[in-house]
Amino acid sequence: MKLSCLQENLSRGLSIVGRAVASRATLPITQNVLLETDRSMLKLSATNLEIAITTWIGAMIEEEGSITVPARLLTEFVNTLPSDRIDLELEGSVGAMRLVCGRAEARIHGASADDFPPIPQVEEGVSARVGSQELKNAITRVAFAAATEESRPVLTGVEAKLSGNRFTLAAADGFRLAVQHGELAEPVQDDIDVIVPARTMSEVSRLLGDQGDPVDIMMVPARGQVLFKVAGVEIVSQLLQGTFPNYDQLIPQSYDNRSVFDLQKLLRATRTAAIFARDGSNIIRLQMTPGEEEGISGKAVVSARSEEVGENQGEVDTETIEGGESKIAFNSKYLQDVLTVLERGQVALETTTSSSPGVFKPVGTEDYVHVVMPMFVQW
Amino acid sequence: MWQIYGQDHLTRQLDAAIKVDRLSHAYLLVGPPHVGKMSLAINMAQAVNCLAGESNAARQPAPERSLDLEPAAGLFALDDATPGPASNRLLENSGQYASGPGEEVPSQSGDVPCGDCSQCQRVAQGLHSDVRIIGVGTGDDENVNRRDIRIEQVRDIESFLNLTPYEGVCKVVVVDGAELMNTAAANALLKTLEEPPGNSLLLLLTASEDALLPTIRSRCSALYLKPAAKSELQERLTRDYNADPELAERVARISRGCIGQAVNALRDPEALEQREADLQRLQEVCEGGLDMRFDYAAELATRFNRDRDAAKELLYLWLRWWRDLLLIKEGAEEYLHNYDHVAPLRLQATRLTTGQVTAFIKRLNRTLEALDANANPRLTLEVLMLGLPLA
Numbered sequence: 001m002k003l004s005c006l007q008e009n010l011s012r013g014l015s016i017v018g019r020a021v022a023s024r025a026t027l028p029i030t031q032n033v034l035l036e037t038d039r040s041m042l043k044l045s046a047t048n049l050e051i052a053i054t055t056w057i058g059a060m061i062e063e064e065g066s067i068t069v070p071a072r073l074l075t076e077f078v079n080t081l082p083s084d085r086i087d088l089e090l091e092g093s094v095g096a097m098r099l100v101c102g103r104a105e106a107r108i109h110g111a112s113a114d115d116f117p118p119i120p121q122v123e124e125g126v127s128a129r130v131g132s133q134e135l136k137n138a139i140t141r142v143a144f145a146a147a148t149e150e151s152r153p154v155l156t157g158v159e160a161k162l163s164g165n166r167f168t169l170a171a172a173d174g175f176r177l178a179v180q181h182g183e184l185a186e187p188v189q190d191d192i193d194v195i196v197p198a199r200t201m202s203e204v205s206r207l208l209g210d211q212g213d214p215v216d217i218m219m220v221p222a223r224g225q226v227l228f229k230v231a232g233v234e235i236v237s238q239l240l241q242g243t244f245p246n247y248d249q250l251i252p253q254s255y256d257n258r259s260v261f262d263l264q265k266l267l268r269a270t271r272t273a274a275i276f277a278r279d280g281s282n283i284i285r286l287q288m289t290p291g292e293e294e295g296i297s298g299k300a301v302v303s304a305r306s307e308e309v310g311e312n313q314g315e316v317d318t319e320t321i322e323g324g325e326s327k328i329a330f331n332s333k334y335l336q337d338v339l340t341v342l343e344r345g346q347v348a349l350e351t352t353t354s355s356s357p358g359v360f361k362p363v364g365t366e367d368y369v370h371v372v373m374p375m376f377v378q379w
Numbered sequence: 380m381w382q383i384y385g386q387d388h389l390t391r392q393l394d395a396a397i398k399v400d401r402l403s404h405a406y407l408l409v410g411p412p413h414v415g416k417m418s419l420a421i422n423m424a425q426a427v428n429c430l431a432g433e434s435n436a437a438r439q440p441a442p443e444r445s446l447d448l449e450p451a452a453g454l455f456a457l458d459d460a461t462p463g464p465a466s467n468r469l470l471e472n473s474g475q476y477a478s479g480p481g482e483e484v485p486s487q488s489g490d491v492p493c494g495d496c497s498q499c500q501r502v503a504q505g506l507h508s509d510v511r512i513i514g515v516g517t518g519d520d521e522n523v524n525r526r527d528i529r530i531e532q533v534r535d536i537e538s539f540l541n542l543t544p545y546e547g548v549c550k551v552v553v554v555d556g557a558e559l560m561n562t563a564a565a566n567a568l569l570k571t572l573e574e575p576p577g578n579s580l581l582l583l584l585t586a587s588e589d590a591l592l593p594t595i596r597s598r599c600s601a602l603y604l605k606p607a608a609k610s611e612l613q614e615r616l617t618r619d620y621n622a623d624p625e626l627a628e629r630v631a632r633i634s635r636g637c638i639g640q641a642v643n644a645l646r647d648p649e650a651l652e653q654r655e656a657d658l659q660r661l662q663e664v665c666e667g668g669l670d671m672r673f674d675y676a677a678e679l680a681t682r683f684n685r686d687r688d689a690a691k692e693l694l695y696l697w698l699r700w701w702r703d704l705l706l707i708k709e710g711a712e713e714y715l716h717n718y719d720h721v722a723p724l725r726l727q728a729t730r731l732t733t734g735q736v737t738a739f740i741k742r743l744n745r746t747l748e749a750l751d752a753n754a755n756p757r758l759t760l761e762v763l764m765l766g767l768p769l770a
Contacts, residue, residue, distance in 0.1 A: 026535075027508055049508045049545050117508040118546050150534060153541035153576070197542070224543025224578075238542040241576035 001035070001065025001090045005042055007081045007101060009057040013044045014075045016055045016233055019203055021071040022048035027117070033071040034116045035088075035097075037064045042088075045119045046071055051200050052119045054234045065090055067097050069110035077106055120236045122227035125220035128162050129186035132211045132230060138169050138180040139205040141341045141368055146198035147173035154242040157195035160226075162188040162217070170247055171198060176334050177247050177371040185214045192219055195244050196226055200237035204228050207235065251371055252359055255350035257326035259288045259300060260319040260363055263347045266302070267339040269314040270332070273304035277332040280306030283375050284335055286349070287327040288318065297321070304332070319346055326351045328358050329375040338370045354379070380494055383419045384615060384638060385607030392602075397426055397491060403600040405572050405581040407557070409588045410604030413639030416584040419604065420553045424510045425492030425499040427580055428547035498547055509547040511539055514555035527561040528554065533568045540571060540579045550579040557583035558590035565592045572598040606636025620645055632718050635699075657696055662723055665767065672764035680757035683750065690756075691747065698743045704728050705736045735768045742766045 014033065022030035027049065034045040042059040045052065067090055077099070078086070086101040099106045139158070147155035152174070161168040165187040170179045208215065208230060216229040228235045273284045283304065290298040298321035305311030328351050338360050339347065346363035354377075360370040381390045396402045406423070408416045492499050501507040513532045516525050536552045544550050554560070560568065572595065575581060583599060585591060607615075609631050615638070616627040622645055633654070634641035644650055664675045683690035699716045706714055707728040715721060728736075746763045750756060 026511065026539075027506070029506070030508075047545075050542055115504075115506055117506070120545065150538050150541075153538065156541075238545060240541055241543055241578065242541070 001037055001067060001097075002063035002088070003037060003042060003059045003061045004085050004087045005057055005059035007078065007083050007086050009059075010042075010086055011075075011078050011081075013042075013055050013057040014071070014078060016207070017044045017046040017053045018071060018075055019206070020046040020048055020051045020053040020235075029068065029111060029115055030117065031070060031072070032068040032111065032116065033074060034066065034068045034113055034119070036066040036113065037061050045116075047117055047119060049117060050197060050238050051203060052236045053203075054119055054236075056232055066113035067095075067110045068113055068116045069097055069108045073108060077108070120223070120225050120227075122218045122220055122223070122225055122236060125218050125223075126162075126188055126190050126192050127216060127218045128167070128184050128188040129214045129216050130167060130182070130184050132208045132213060132215045134182050134185075135215055136205050136208040136211075138167075138182050139201045141180050142169040142171045142178045143198045143201045143205070144171075144337055144341065145173060145176050145178035145370070146171040154195055154240055154244055157197050157240040157244075158201045159193070159195050159244040161191070161193045163191040164188070169201075170244070172245065172247060172250075175331070175373045176338075177250055177369075178338075179247065179251070179369045181367045193244075194219060194226060195240040195242065196237055197240055200235065204235055207233055250357070251369055252350065252352060252357055254352070255323065255359070256352045257288055257321070257323035258348055258350045259298065259321045259326075260346050260348045261300070261316060262319060263339060263342055263345055263362075265316050266300075266347065267336070269302040269316045270335055270339060272314055273302050273312060274332040274336060275304075276306055276309060276312045277304035279309040280304065281375075282332045283329050283377055284332045285327065285329045285377065285379075287325070288321060288349075288351075289325050290321045290323070326354075327379060328354050329377045330358065330372055331375055334372050338372065342368075381419075381422050381492070382494065383415050383422055385611055385636075386415065386419065386604055389419065389602050389604065393423065393426070402427065402580065404575045404579065405583070405599040407583045407585065407588065407591075407596065407599035407601045408604060409585055409601055411606060411635070411637055412586050413634070413637040413643070414604045414606055415638055416586075416604055417553070417555065418639075419602070420551075420582045420584060421502060421510075422492055423580065423582060424507070424551040424553070425494065425502045427491075427549040427551065428498045428502060428507070428509065429491040429493050430496035430498050431490050431493035501546075507547060508545040509549065510551045510553070511536060512553040512555060515559050526559070528556070528559050528564050529561065530564040530567050533560070533564045533571075537567075537571050540576050544578055548578065550576075551582065552579070553582045553584065555584050557585045557595070558587050560595075562592070565595055569594055569598065607638060609636065612636060612638060612641055616641055616645065629719055632716050635716060654696070657693060658700070658717065658720060661697060661700060662727075664764075665727060668769075669764075672767060673761060676760040676764045677757060679760050683756040683760075691750065694743060694747055694750075698740065698747075700724075701736060701740050701743065704731065705733070705740065708733045708736060731768055739766060739768065 017033055021033065025031060030048055036043045036045070037059075038056060040059070040061055041056040042061075043054060043056050045054040047053075081101045081104055084102045086099055089098045090096070091098050091107065095109055095111065097108050097110055099108070143158055146158055150156060155173055157171070159170045161170075162184065165184045166181060167184055168179065168181050170177065172178070211231055213231050218227040218229070219225070224239045224241070226237050226239060270284060277284050285303045287301040287303075288298065289300070298318040300316045300318055301313055302316060303311065303313035342360070342362050348361045348363050350359040350361070354374060357371045357373050360372070362368055383390065393402070408419060410416050494503070498507065502510050513528065513536060515528055517532065540550050540552060572581060581599075583595070588596065588601070612634065613624075613627045613631040616622040616631060617624050620642060622630065626645070630641045630644045634644060660675070664672055679690055679693065682693070703715045703717050703724050704727060706712065707724055708731070712721065715724070717724065742763055746759055749759045
């Protein structure tokens, strides 16, 4: 292998695939990055056996070839180089790569590309296309609700359902559930339903950045892999085995009280209460009271208390309120999480009793539902 | 073709299971150290991922076989309509070939693992990303003096198993020394053992089945690896490892039918010399007086404190010596381990009664148990030496 490329391209490429480099040494070679010539490009790949990321950078290829070298070493070295041309060349039959950039030079010991776990190819399968910002928003609104501990492995993933021209992402950790529906840019031929690790989803969302191009999604459910392809980067993720719980029946269909808030006002009151809640048991209480007569808006009291620190309460006006008085208590983190990802506009909180789940929905769209289990408290 | 030798009873069973796609999700591989448990486990990992298995219509192997075994197939012509019994008899037949001297292990008894496809190769080289081996001290761990398998390692393999296979078709986890899992780790494994995610195979390797939690044992199908017959091992060593026939016989005897041990001994002549020295000392102690025996006990205790396993190995050497004495007393010299020392053994045997020999063997066993239970090594070994019949 012999080629030249630009330092900034190589550096950018390495930082993209670097996200998939394994941090732990169960299979030591996964801490390497694979460099391969691919037609007139240099192909960079890394995998931690859960996610594999591949990207291509422009290069002048003089001689075809491939090698794997320790990713961290190469990345750190390349990042210190001046923005100039890098000449890259294999030395000896196996094992070493020589880099020359201006007056800097390095020799990095590597291993044969054959020893590298094959980067999964997803070529035939069900494919779909979705707007990248649409997907990114959906991931942001859902992925945080996935479980982090592994006692129920399927819950560490995000369920992705593609059907017709609609997609649905859902995640749950046993105490909360987030479901986001959205529209596909190009409909899918067959319905699919897979569980993608939440970590992969976050990676995808990160790579989407402010990308405008749509994302191609391809799946071969029989192979257990899903491919996301956007702007010269391919992410292939393994899927989680198992069945995602049927969450439709967990979403309450009716309510006794529906209060609509201005999101920012509710969020501010919640953050204040969270300061007091964090020293107690992280409980924030909400008490909704309708206006006394027609035309006067209702209000909600957001309060928290801790035996040692003290207590606080704040009032938030409701925009509209249906039903009678209602009170419910939530874990402060869960409450803040959902209000944070909704960002702006109005949010509706639907409750029945103080011991049944509360439902958060942004006003003006039916696409997002967030269900949170309440905390049991003495009122 | 299975790379494992002398375990035809198991490979036949596994072949049959693979053919009908009815492999159990968890196996317990039981056998003495170096008998080939890990080799079998690696072979099984290859078998479930082998490319030959997928394309090669593993379910209809009959036509190919009858070509290989033409005369036999003629005999079973009547059975051809019913594949079940026919293939069973063919399997039995190939078993006979296996035990015949000089025959290669018959490849017709199994299409997988082929050993040649990329999957088999990668498993063999330890590069396959869907095969994970855990044991004492694997994984990230600062503490190098670990003596158990920790719960973190078990959690790790759980999350490994929960993902779909990366390059193969089946994820394989091998737990080397399953009895060394601490209680927390063993209990954490129970759930996975009972209901592993699809496409996974768990292989637990152990030398002492009894040391495992009953809850673990009951969740696995057990495969018992047998030490190979001396003659078989000897032949294998001369053929595949180019050992000198005389040395092969000696090594075959002292390795007690465990191929791994025999090969180690072949490759490391120093180990053989060490054994000679140890046996020399053993004989001296048996002849010597109490003061010498106490010195020996002290020496052994020091060694035990430094390297548990080495000292235990020495006690096992004692145990085999006394086993040989018992065999001579009972007129079964054929089966001696220490055949190269048959003269001193015969001499010693004449001076002892059978009762004395069995009594000392019991003592040795009790000593080993006591040491495992963390008894004071010096005291325990002195007590052992006191029980050694005086010359």
